[in-house]
Every structure is written in structure tokens, then in C-alpha cells.
Amino acid sequence: MSQISIEQLRADFPALREGGQQKPFIYFDGPGGTQMARQSIDALVGYITSGMANLHGPFQTSVKTDILLEEGRKTVADLLHCDPHEVAFGQNMTSLAFSIARSLASSISGEDEIVVTELDHRANVDPWVTLAKDTGAAVKFLQVNPNTYTLELDRLNEVITEKTKLVAVGMSSNVTGTVTDVARIVARAKEVNALVIVDAVHAVPHLSIDFKALGCDVLLCSAYKFFGPHIGMAVIAASLFEKLPVYKLQPAPQEIPDKLETGTQNHEAIAGLIGAISFIEAQGEGTTRRERLQSGMQRIEAHELTLAERIERFLQEQPGVRLYRAPAGTPKTPTFAFTIKNVNAREATSWFAEKYNMNIADGHFYASTMAEKLGVNPMGGWIRIGLAPYNTLEEVALFEKGLQEYLAEKGIR
Template identity: 40%
Template sequence: MDYDAAAIRAMYPALRDGYAYLDGAAGTQVPTAVTEAITTAYRAGIGNTGGLFPASLRSDTILTEARSAVADLVGGEPGAVVFGPNSTTLVYRFAQTLADTWRPGDRIVLSRLDHDANVRPWAQAAARAGVEVRWAEADPTTGELPADQYDALLDERTRLVAVTAASNLLGTRPDVAAITATAHAAGALTFVDGVHATPHGPVDVREMGADFYITSAYKWSGPHIGALVAAPELLDTLHPDKLLPAPDEVPERFETGTPPYADLAGLTAAVDHLAALAAPDPALSRRRRLLASMTAVESYEHELFAQLLHGLEELPYVTLYGKPAHRTATAYFRVAGRTPREVAEHLAGQGVNVWHGHNYAWELAGALGLRDSGGAVRAGLVHYNDRSDVDRLLAAVAELGAGDG
């Protein structure tokens, strides 16, 4: 199976500016196919769904195709794909809806490995409902989230376990299947944050044991749209606040307001783009092509990331955080004698895009002892990065140890 990084990079106009885009963990660039799909939708004319005229019918088709695309990407069902403006908004919506079923004396389990978007909405909903929050702890040295700790955290009053499929700070991939199995044995629902995991390898929400799975298209070369995937029969049991005239069917009952139809056309184009990355047999279903391509992406990123990690480890003034056994291509590091902001500023001056700070991993940055002192620098690889990006990062960091930078 072919993986042509140079050909893939050529599909991304933004990469022509000469910068090394190692900021993918905060959002990816988009290929030409995505911008063309969005432009085509606008040029053709779109209207709100449910009408009897062509522009409305086009929007109907766009929405249906987008639900199928997300379902193929993560192994879900199109009829249970819910769209929102972003993942954080969707988590808040479902936290409020699920909390209506909680009672005082119930409890939920959160993880300190998670992005705050899969922490604070649940914690705030629990506080309003009088529900106890229990915490699964990440190992500050390894960055691991041990699955066996959940045995002691769960009991028959546990209503929800929220956990990430990959840390957006350290890249840690916890054993989500083991965690969800423990949760289900206790009768709890599972809410899995797949925002950072989805761009970096194949996803199967069923194998993962996720009752709810959240993802963001702008993390995998699409527009700024959040998507939640669940089982249709589970969504049938939930009744969010909604406008009286708004649809009461699943999944529409969870979607407030008018969807961004043109962006949804771009979302479908992004999924099709991912499905073709490793040039699998076009006769295969899109789901099978996605599994093949994303497996190739994972392998490519790991090979490139090994070079990045080795280069950083060779620099005596660099401290790397987290050594998880299974991870995405995400590095979190500090340079001695420099604040994270100073490092990020120097790298930007050398044409390298990285992030610094806590990156919204509020609990984890606190557990690492970094949150109150500026966090650290995060550099992450995605499928369009190449060796030149890694080399430029390493050279720029090396300059910081050689002199004033």
C-alpha cells in the first residue's frame, strides 16, 4: 500500500507558505478538496432542510452524506450522528441532558488525563445535580492512565465514566476498551473523547465500547464542526431541551438551530480525503478504505515521531514529559532556562508552528506540576508532516541550547 507524503502535502495549499505545521493537535490545515466542496455547495445554492425546492433538497443530501461519512470514519451508524458547532458545545449539551437522569447519591468518574472539554461540563453538571465526582489519576511520570484503578472507582451508583481515547497533551492512548468494560459491568454509560485520537489511526467505537464518542472535523482536515456518535436506541432514551417546533426525531432533536450545510459538505470531502491517503482499492467500501488509510497514517506518524523523540532526547537541556507505551505522535517538552512562551516564540521565528501552555489539559498540566508555571511546549505530527518539519524543529530547539536563540 502506497503512502506518498509528498503527494499528500501537495494537496494542502497552506503548507506552501514554508512553515513547519507542527500544531496539528490544535487544528489541521485543509486540502483543496475540502475548500472546493464548501465553495461548490455555496455556488450551487443551499437552503434550510425540509423544503420542496432544489436548494433545500441539496441541503438534505449534504446532511445525509455527512452523517454517513462520520459513521464510516469511526464505525458508527449514520442515524446516530449528531452535529454541533464544536465538540465542547456537544459535550455540554449531553452533560446537561444526561444529568437530568442523575439523582443525589449517584456518582460519575472523570479522568485527569482528559482535555477539560471532557471534564468541566460533567463536573459542573454533577455539582448542580448533587452527584459525586470520582477521579481516575494519570501517572505523572509515565503519562499512563492505569485501567485497573477503575475497579475501585466504580460501583452500582456510578452513572457515567468519561475518558479520553488519546491525551491531547502527552499523546497517551489509555486502554479504553478495558475501562469501558469495567464501566459497563457496573451499569454505567461511557463517554469517550476521540477528538485527539481520531486523526491518528483507525477508530471503531464498538470495539472501544463507547456509548458516546465525540470528534472534531477540524482535527482531521475538515471544517470547524463537532460530531457525536452513539447508538440510536440510546439516543432515543434522551430528551434534551429543544424548541417546540424543532424536530423530535433522532438525531435531529439534539441539534439546535440551522446546521452549516456548506461546511458539512466540506466534512464529507475531508473523510473522502482521509479514505484515499494510502491509495487503497477504490472498489472497497469507504469504511474499509478508511481503516486501511488510517492504519497507514498511524504507521507513518510513528516512524516520523520516533525521529522527533530521539532528536529531543539527545538534547541535554530538553525535558520531555510522559513516556506512555501507546501514544499518538505528540510531544510535550521544556527547554532549560527558557519559558515555554520564549521557546514557542523562537520556533515561530524559525518557521515552526507549535503551541505552549496547558493546551486545555487543565487537570493533567496540574498533575505534572506545570500548569502554574507556563505549561510546556507541544509539538505534534499529523499525516501531512514530513522529515523536513521534524528537522526544522530539532534545529530550532538546538539553537536555544547553543546560545541566546
């Protein structure tokens, strides 16, 4: 497998061009949202400037929008390996999750149990906790191991039982980068006929996804995490989607996937989404779009792994730094959460922003259950470095220099 050309790849991101500021920005905030690829910007602006319209009209701009939505579903289907009619668009992942949760209420009772995890972003916890509150169902948590930052899957059989009706799990932690063995959870859930909801928001920018192979019922993600605009996607298995009693306007379409897409969709964002996926496709090779997307993701993953291995080694060696990272052998995305002894996280990230123009985030990142369990909130949460494919070895080296300088200023040796 040939490597990506980092110079050519970076040329596709206008935000990376040096402007009038003294130092160029260094974007280490990928988990919070990546920069937008040129292909996405061009597609979004192209749709707007060539004339917009709503759906189902006889005139050219309306027909163009109908075709746009159809192409958007096909493009997402190739990225995630699902059927186009299983793809629904929405405001964001969180809104889609709440809509699906509300629709599932009629199938959940007070005798049932819903399973969520301590590792996850609350967007894949609270919609289902709210569903439990509304229906009287019990909530159980798959616990996170405080030493390995992985879920305690050895307890699956006692957590997921015959009473379980729904299991919600994240494919990858947006804090520690831990990639969870979702297939194992799906297998156990299916033994008791429970639905499985997978949050792939943090996984899609880094891993090749196969919805059909996963065997889950719902997969959720957001385009602004993989080089596109702010728009959410829900992939819902047709067998569930067909019978899902969604809340909708009476005259609105009854068929899938339209019935979940309440109101007029963000058509320009869907155009940008198609452009973002075409950026990924351009990184790969193959005879079909699916093959090129898989190849492109493999090359992105290989590039990010090189940088990630260096950052991980470096952070593990620094005095006063605690890295929250799963052990070797556990799959992980290039996302690093750490704390510095006696330092508030916001103080450190502000220093990096001022001194080095580095966009490094801090906080609990909505993984608030894990943050509370691991006791990081009094320090302002974690400091998080999150890589994207446009990051370089030179940027990593500058971060290393900066952190050593900061530790020296603090007298940490």
C-alpha cells in the same frame, strides 16, 4: 501495505504552498487544528457557490441540503463505524458535550457518582463536573501517573463502583499523546451499568476508530482536527439516543439524530467535513469506503510513526529537555510535550516562530488538571510538537537543528 506519497499528499493542502514570505510555514500545531485539505475546501466552497438553502423545501437547493446532511451522516458513519442515525452535528465537541450533559441530568441524582480523568482536556471533564454540581452527584477522578503519564487503571474497581452512573475518558491525550485503554474502562463501567463518554477529538486524526467495537455510549470529535472545518460530531448509541430527553424547540423533530441538532446546522461545514473524510479515503485502498478509510488511516499512522520515533529519540537526548512521554509499549499519537530547564514555554515557541516560521504551541492545552499536578504552569506550561501526515523528515530535521541552536544560545549543554 504501501506507503503514502508525501509529495502527493502535501499537494492536497493549499496552505503548504510557498507564498511571499521569506520561509514557508512549518505546521507543528496539528493537535490544535490541522490545515484544511483541498477536498474539504472544494466541497465547502462548492456547496456555497452552487446555491444554499435550509432544509425540507420542495425546491432544488433545499433538496440538495437534505441530501448533504444524509450523506454527511453516512460518511461519518463509515469513518467511525457506527450507524448514520447515531451521528449528530453541532457547533463543536464542547458544545455537544454540554448539551448531552444537560440532557442526562434527569437520570443523575445525589446518590450517584461521575468519574472523569486527570489526563483529559477539560472539554471532557467540565460538562460532567457541571452535571454533578447541578444534580448533587459526587465526582471522582481517575488519576494520572506522574511518571508514566498514563491513567492508573489498576484502581479501576475502586474508582468505578456500583454508585457510578457516568464515566468520561479521552481516547488519547492531546498533550502527551498517550492512548488510553478505553476498552478496559468500558468493560468495567458496563459491569456497573454506567454510561461511557469518549473524547476522540485527538484520536480520530491518527487512529482508525470503531465505535461499535469500543462499546461506549457516546463518542465526540471535531473535523478541524482532521483536515476539515470547525464542526463537531457526537456519535450516540441509538439505545441511549432514543430515550435522551434533549432540550429542543417544541416543533423541532422528535426523532434521532435530528432532535439533538438545535437550530439550523452549519451546512457548508458539513460539506467540508465530507470532503475532509474523502481526503483520508483517497490515501487508502479497498472495495468499500470503510475499507478505504481504514487503509488510509493505517498509512497515515505508519508515516507519522516514522517521524515520531525520530523526534522522540532526539528529544530524549537533549540536555535540559524534559519529555513527558509514556514508556515504550504504550500506544501513543505523534504528539510531544516537553519543557526546557529555566525557559518559559512562550519564549521558546516565539523564538521558533521568528527564526524558523515553525508553528509550535505552548501552554496547558486545557489539560489543566494534569498541568497543575505535574507543576508545569510556572514555566508557561508545555512546549508541544504535534505532527500531521503532511509533515516531513526534512521539517523534523530542521526542528532538530533549531532546538540545538536554541539550547546553545541558552548555554544549555
